[in-house]
Amino acid sequence: xxxxCSYQLARxxxxxxxxxxxxxxxxxxxxxxxxxxxxxxxxxxxRPRGDEMAALWQNVQIPGLPTGATLGALWASxxxxxxxxxxxxxxxxxxxxxxxxxHGSTWSVALSLLGEAGVSLHGNCPAxxxxxxxxxxxxxxxxxxxxxxxxxxSLPMVTTGPAGAITGRSGDVFFRTGGELLRNSGSAWQITxxxxxxxxxxxxxxxxxxxxANCCTGDHCWNGSAWSEHTRGSFARxxxxxxxxxxxLNGMLxxxxxxxxxxxxxxxxxGFGVWRYAEDPPGSTLxx
Numbered sequence: 306x307x308x309x310c311s312y313q314l315a316r317x318x319x320x321x322x323x324x325x326x327x328x329x330x331x332x333x334x335x336x337x338x339x340x341x342x343x344x345x346x347x348x349x350x351x352r353p354r355g356d357e358m359a360a361l362w363q364n365v366q367i368p369g370l371p372t373g374a375t376l377g378a379l380w381a382s383x384x385x386x387x388x389x390x391x392x393x394x395x396x397x398x399x400x401x402x403x404x405x406x407x408h409g410s411t412w413s414v415a416l417s418l419l420g421e422a423g424v425s426l427h428g429n430c431p432a433x434x435x436x437x438x439x440x441x442x443x444x445x446x447x448x449x450x451x452x453x454x455x456x457x458x459s460l461p462m463v464t465t466g467p468a469g470a471i472t473g474r475s476g477d478v479f480f481r482t483g484g485e486l487l488r489n490s491g492s493a494w495q496i497t498x499x500x501x502x503x504x505x506x507x508x509x510x511x512x513x514x515x516x517x518a519n520c521c522t523g524d525h526c527w528n529g530s531a532w533s534e535h536t537r538g539s540f541a542r543x544x545x546x547x548x549x550x551x552x553x554l555n556g557m558l559x560x561x562x563x564x565x566x567x568x569x570x571x572x573x574x575x576g577f578g579v580w581r582y583a584e585d586p587p588g589s590t591l592x593x
Contacts, residue, residue, distance in 0.1 A: 367391075367405060367412050374403075380426040380434065385409030388434065390423030399441050404448075404455075416448060416455055427471035427478070435478060437468035445469075445482035447494070460487065460494050470545070472508040472516065479516055479527070481505050486518060486532065498525070498532040509548035509565055519543040519567050524582075536582065543569035548582075 374393040381387040387407035394400055402423040404416035421438035424445075428434040432452025439445055445468035447458045466483015473479050473489075479497075480487045486498045486505065500520060507519040514529030523538035524546075548565035563584035571578050 369412075369414075370405075371401070377423055378426040380428045382428055382431045386431050388415065388426055388428070388436070390426060390436070392422050394422075402438060404436055415450070421446060424468040425471050427473070429473070429475040429478075433475050435471050435480075437471055437480065439467035443467050445480075447480060458489075458494065461485075461496050463496070469506050470508040472510040474510065474513070477513055479508055479510065481508060481518070497527070500525075507543040507546040507567060507569070509546040511548045511550060511563065515550075517546065517548055517565060519546045519569075521572065524565075524567075538567075538580070539572045540567065540580075541570040541572040541575065543567050545569075 370391060371393045373395055374391045377390040377392055379387070379389050385408060389405045389407075391403045391405055392400065393402070399420040400422050402416075402418045402421050403414050404418075404423060406413050406415040416436065418438060420441045423436065423438050425437045426435070432450070434450040436448045436450075436455075437445060438448070443466065445460065445464060445466065447460060447468075448455050449458050460482065464482050464485055464487070466485070469481030469483075471478065471480050476491045478489045480489070480494070484500045484505070485496050486500070487494045488497045489495075498518075500518075505518050505520045505525075509517040509519070511517065514527075516527035517535065518525045518527070518532070519538075519540065521540050521542065523534065523536045523540070525532045526535040546565060546567040548563060550561035550563050552561060563582070565582040567580045567582075569577065569580075
């Protein structure tokens with residue numbers, strides 16, 4: 306029933322009383338309509354609770370961080386065990402790097418290295434962490450934490466070039482230095498392959514007998530004993546890569562397909578991009 310019809314029915318005995326009641330109803334309806342059109346008249350939405358506010362990203366302050374220092378590689382085993390490389394390029398007389406460690410309540414300096422630039426980090430557990438640097442002369446160095454102390458590890462004398470990516474698991478770690486790929490299977494670092502003229506800068510550890518090294522022309526695969534070319538690509542420089550074997554496909558003898566991702570610069574467009582490799586069929590060198 307419309308307001309107009311209600312007004313017409315208000316004539317007759319007790320018309321004044323009925324008119325007053327209708328006026329009250331009309332005012333209430335107008336107030337409801339105005340509140341719906343004006344959100345400011347509605348109740349404010351509930352404010353986030355304290356725990357919800359804490360879920361936002363926050364800038365972490367690191368006391369003693371040199372002015373102008375850049376933060377690079379990061380590795381963590383838990384929220385209370387975090388390592389970060391800090392590199393001060395403008396330090397005199399040469400570059401200065403600090404490996405910073407978060408204990409859960411305070412920051413400390415795990416390594417302070419003058420003349421070396423922190424490049425990469427990799428850990429398998431809190432008592433098995435690797436940190437690589439490049440010296441002012443452009444040579445790679447490797448440091449290892451065994452849960453008690455940090456020590457510098459010996460690399461092959463013929464190793465040349467700067468430090469690169471580190472990957473692996475406890476007792477089987479791979480490290481890229483210049484054009485060499487080093488492996489430490491538990492005793493010492495050894496050169497497993499030389500990539501002449503290749504810009505290998507990314508490693509993807511899929512399993513103990515399956516490691517991939519991305520280079521300008523695609524990637525190479527470690528099968529547990531040797532490296533061989535796996536696929537061709539159009540990379541100009543790969544910054545990072547990652548790989549995994551998924552769930553086995555039906556009718557494929559329980560062979561799980563390989564998926565890999567790589568990020569870097571394209572040799573075709575000269576722009577940056579992300580590439581995905583999907584193996585088809587599983588276990589072959591074919592893929593898209």
